[in-house]
Amino acid sequence: MTFLKLKIMLIIGGIGFLAFLGLLAFVAIFISDEAGDFDSSMDLGSPNDWQNVSLSKDVLAHQPMVEKYANEYGISDYVPILLAIIAVESGGNAEDVMQSSESLGLPPNTLDTEASIKQGTKYLANLLQSADTKGVDDSTVLQAYNYGGAFIDYVAGRGNSYTFDLAESFAKERSGGKKVSYSNPIAIEKNGGWRYGYGNMFYLDLLQPYLRETxxxxxxxxxxxxxxxxxxxxxxxxxxxxxxxxxxxxxxxxxxxxxxxxxxxxxxxxxxxxxxxxxxxxxxxxxxxxxxxxxxxxxxxxxxxxxxxxxxxxxxxxxxxxxxxxxxxxxxxxxxxxxxxxx
Structure with a gap:
């Protein structure tokens, strides 16, 4: 696979950590809704096909550091994805802005801001490399940022392409079928306000409001x-x-x-x-x-x-x-x- 694929299903997440999504609306002389309905059955295309939208100033303040480490780890095309992860994971308002402590086996919120961005970028790069080796798509990678690398193996053994059903069944197995309440609008719409108690099976949906096809x-x-x-x-x-x-x-x-x-x-x-x-x-x-x-x-x-x-x-x-x-x-x-x- 060349540089993995991502087409209109972009959404992203953070390592075993719950995030709350706030849909931003521009209200001024004219009102516009930047995020349309999301079709999770669609492919994601190249990362070059995407750009950010609706990012807060707090998230955008981290862009220079994100670009620095994305270049260091060879995933410069994924800067919009990384910024969307920050928007979902912390809104830019935390030390561990990418919630990447757990990818090192550390308790949540252990890393400072630069260490969080460095590790989160490195972790995504490693997931991309693993996915390339095992022939799975980038949608799987994005969900794996939340679930961990085991999700890549899980999808590789079940057709190599992400589906929401696979994300849901993985969470169900890992949680032993335990359900938890979840107030996110996506969960309310899709599942009546619950999800399985492992990771976030709606992780891809959470990123979509921060990404737009170029x-x-x-x-x-x-x-x-x-x-x-x-x-x-x-x-x-x-x-x-x-x-x-x-x-x-x-x-x-x-x-x-x-x-x-x-x-x-x-x-x-x-x-x-x-x-x-x-x-x-x-x-x-x-x-x-x-x-x-x-x-x-x-x-x-x-x-x-x-x-x-x-x-x-x-x-x-x-x-x-x-x-x-x-x-x-x-x-x-x-x-x-x-x-x-x-x-």
Missing amino acids: PSFDDDTFRLVMEEALKYEGFPYVFGGAHPDTSFDCSGLIQWIFREAGINLPRTAQEQYEATEHIPLSEAKPGDLVFFHSTYNTANYITHNGIYVGNNQMFHAGNPIGYADLTSSYWQEHLVGAGRIKN
Whole structure:
């Protein structure tokens, strides 16, 4: 196996330690829900296909050290995974931020922050190497970060591919069938609020809110548009803004980045809607625009727009500027449809 696989099922965990997941929502002038429904039957793809979302400042503060040790142990592509582990294990607010003490046979919370990151990164690298040798997928590795390396052998003897049923049966065997109550929303939805009393069989689900598939920029125009757009990721929303010096509102951002790619669009979201060929969202391709109504009080019908990037995601001037999941209830409620820029 080359560099193990990971496709939309990303989620990750921490060595025999329970973690509570807080789903973050951006609420500002526009509300977006970054995390859509998770399909745990899907493959995960290459680690290069993923990037972080919704990480707190406390987690991001550890990124330089994570990058240092990921490079040292040869898993630099897994930095988004490692940061997601920190988000799940501690939210960045603990000494043992990766909860990696137990991988050394030590009591929980024994290691300081740097030692935790170093050991957690080394441990993940070792699991990846073991999985490569035994021919199992990266989803198994992510669950093994929580369960321990024995889960890799368990999956290797049962078809070599992670399934939730295998994660559940492993926990059941290790716990002797003992069930414990668990208040995490995932457990409540899936199992009525319980799990087996070994590790966390929902470990993959816990990571998903902190990871997003990176859109591929195959079309030259779309690539140019997104290269310009990503310069402003994280900028604040500014009503009436239409320039990097002031930041942007929704249509100001779109007008600017398309102009940089050699395409002239009118200024407002309503005018941009009128300048496009209207199509249903189901027919949208990366580079098309997505339009919404009634996101704030105005005389215009169209009040917000973004750039469709594929996989039901858009890039837009939210607050801050960045990606949003079009399957969220907020965007579905206000969706008008997509628009293709006319030649």
